[in-house]
Amino acid sequence: MVLDVTAKDDKGNKIFSEQKEYVQYGLDVDGDMRYGAWQIKRFADTTLQPLAVKREHMAIPVAEGTKTVDVSITLKYDHPGAKLEIPIYSLKKKVTFTY
Amino acid sequence: MRYLATFFLIAAFIFALPLAANAEFNTIDDLAKAYSDETCKGCHAKIYDEWKKSYHSQSTIHSLGGIRNFVAVGIQKEWDRPINKKDLMKCFHCHAPQLSQASDELAVKIGKLIVAAVDEKDEAKKAAAKKELEKLNVGCVICHNTIVNRPAIASLGVPEKDAMYGPAEVSAPHKTMKSNIIKESVFCGQCHGIYNPPDSDLIMCNTLYDSYLNTYTPYGGQQTCQDCHMKEKNRGHTFPGAYVADIVKEGIEVTADATGYKHLTGTKWVPRIIVTADIYNKSGHRTPDG
Numbered sequence: 001m002v003l004d005v006t007a008k009d010d011k012g013n014k015i016f017s018e019q020k021e022y023v024q025y026g027l028d029v030d031g032d033m034r035y036g037a038w039q040i041k042r043f044a045d046t047t048l049q050p051l052a053v054k055r056e057h058m059a060i061p062v063a064e065g066t067k068t069v070d071v072s073i074t075l076k077y078d079h080p081g082a083k084l085e086i087p088i089y090s091l092k093k094k095v096t097f098t099y
Numbered sequence: 100m101r102y103l104a105t106f107f108l109i110a111a112f113i114f115a116l117p118l119a120a121n122a123e124f125n126t127i128d129d130l131a132k133a134y135s136d137e138t139c140k141g142c143h144a145k146i147y148d149e150w151k152k153s154y155h156s157q158s159t160i161h162s163l164g165g166i167r168n169f170v171a172v173g174i175q176k177e178w179d180r181p182i183n184k185k186d187l188m189k190c191f192h193c194h195a196p197q198l199s200q201a202s203d204e205l206a207v208k209i210g211k212l213i214v215a216a217v218d219e220k221d222e223a224k225k226a227a228a229k230k231e232l233e234k235l236n237v238g239c240v241i242c243h244n245t246i247v248n249r250p251a252i253a254s255l256g257v258p259e260k261d262a263m264y265g266p267a268e269v270s271a272p273h274k275t276m277k278s279n280i281i282k283e284s285v286f287c288g289q290c291h292g293i294y295n296p297p298d299s300d301l302i303m304c305n306t307l308y309d310s311y312l313n314t315y316t317p318y319g320g321q322q323t324c325q326d327c328h329m330k331e332k333n334r335g336h337t338f339p340g341a342y343v344a345d346i347v348k349e350g351i352e353v354t355a356d357a358t359g360y361k362h363l364t365g366t367k368w369v370p371r372i373i374v375t376a377d378i379y380n381k382s383g384h385r386t387p388d389g
Contacts, residue, residue: 051314059374060373
């Protein structure tokens with residue numbers, strides 16, 4: 001599952017892009033990432049925990065003189081193996097600056 | 100004519116169910132026949148159709164890649180063992196529990212078919228292997244008899260061989276038994292959590308149930324697996340999960356915003372945007388999970 005935040009300035013240039021990944025990486029006894037269920041003995045876990053809110057903050061630096069910035073925030077659930085992507089949330093917002 | 104049809108239907112139940120109990124099978128067809136859902140379909144068509152759409156009906160072939168890796172990499176390469184029933188059961192304890200009734204020879208054959216269904220260069224042979232493996236799944240008899248008492252086997256005992264266990268007391272042309280455990284999360288959890296096989300080599304295929312037990316319920320969660328994945332929206336025996344958009348979206352709530360402001364650096368004001376996203380996992384387990 002990936003939270004993607006992208007911002008473009010009023011000229012259409014991408015000025016910010018950041019992804020937060022929520023995933024459970026299986027690790028073997030040596031602490032190396034593995035895919036096999038028989039190899040996995042512990043996890044590096046950044047998944048969303050049940051009944052909990054995960055709050056993400058990001059600060060987007062904007063060049064002086066920029067009048068508008070288009071911000072896009074999306075959350076998608078992807079299954080790379082099955083080539084399946086489930087869009088969960090999407091917000092597009094224009095942020096305006098006056099000088 | 101109608102009475103005759105009913106007679107044959109009842110006879111079919113009587114003869115179909117016992118087969119699943121104590122026999123040892125030497126062919127996939129015999130094993131599949133003993134656990135066939137075709138007899139159930141006659142009276143439970145709606146449930147059968149729901150189940151047919153579920154991943155339970157594809158419990159072997161949907162996980163073919165992972166099971167193939169276990170056989171070819173795990174058993175054969177890393178452990179340096181021939182394909183054998185005991186090791187195969189580490190997957191099939193859940194992916195097709197009926198394999199416990201396969202002869203050793205049949206189990207080895209199934210193990211080889213698993214590898215062939217992924218690695219075989221000859222497309223016709225590959226497709227044929229896949230077709231055979233489609234016969235191994237988690238069907239009616241598995242949940243409503245074979246594994247129904249497994250999480251509490253010492254107290255509930257081995258299921259009666261000719262009975263179908265369900266959540267309510269009902270009368271049917273076949274023997275029925277009311278089961279409380281089939282309504283409990285632990286019933287699903289026996290397969291949707293970490294598996295501890297007889298040789299104790301843990302199989303961490305997924306950890307949903309562990310998350311449900313250790314995080315969801317301590318934080319006050321009270322719903323069962325069946326509440327969300329079966330009862331809600333009359334999902335029934337389709338058991339939707341991580342591959343179904345509707346239930347994935349239902350489990351996650353997002354609130355987000357982006358706000359601009361002028362940031363003061365020394366004596367200079369620079370524009371800046373703060374993004375906040377709150378992602379609430381409303382489901383009964385960690386998300387995502389395997």
